[in-house]
Amino acid sequence: MNKAVFYLWGWIFFIPLISATEVVDFDFLIDQNDTVVLAQIRAYRGEPDFFLPEHSQYTLKVKTADETALWDIPLAVNFVVLDPLVNVSPTPAMVTLPYVSDYKELEVYRGDRKIFTAKLDFLCNNDTQCSAGENQVSCPGDCPVGSRDGFCGVMDVMDNQQCDSDCLQKYRNCRNVTVPFIFFTLLAVGISILLWRLYKNKKNQRKSTTTSL
Ligand SMILES: [Ca+2]
C-alpha cells in the first residue's frame, strides 16, 4: 500500500515536469472604457490554458509577421467580482498560450473594434544580447542556459552542470563550482603570503648576522 502511494505521488510530481511545454503568459489590465495595459508577458515552461470561455465580447488575436492570426480566441474579462458583489475596473485578464517564435503582434478586440495592439518582437530579437523581455525559453540563442534572464532553468542547470543565479540557492547548482574555487583561491593566497613572510624573515636574519660579524 505504501509503495502504491509512493508511486502515485511520484507520477503526480513528475508528469507536469515531463509534459511541461514552452508557453507564454499574457496578462492584461482592461478598463471598462476600453483602456488596455499589457501588465506582463512572460515565456516559461508549463501548461497552456485548456479551458477558454465559450463566449466573451473580448477577443485576443496573436499574429505572425505576415499578419496570419495563429490565435483568435475569446478572452475572459469580468468586471464584477462576487462575495462581496463589487464592480472592478480595470480588471485583470490573462491567458497562457503555447509559445512559438513566430509571434510578432497581438491585438485585443471588444466586439469588432480593435482596442489594443502590441508588438512582440521584444520576446526575441536575435541580436546575441540577452535583453529585457527575452529569456532562455523565448530566445535561447540570445539567452543560453545559465543566463541572467529572470528564468530559472532547473532541469537544464542539472543536465548541463551549470549555474543559474535566477534559481533559488538550492537549485543553482553553483556550490560544486564556486565553493571549491573560492576555497582553493584563498588557500593559494594564504600560502603565498606565508612563504613571502618566511622568505623576508630569513633575509632579515641573514642581514643582521652579516652586520654583527
Ligand atoms: Ca536579444
Ligand SMILES: [Ca+2]
Ligand atoms: Ca536564467
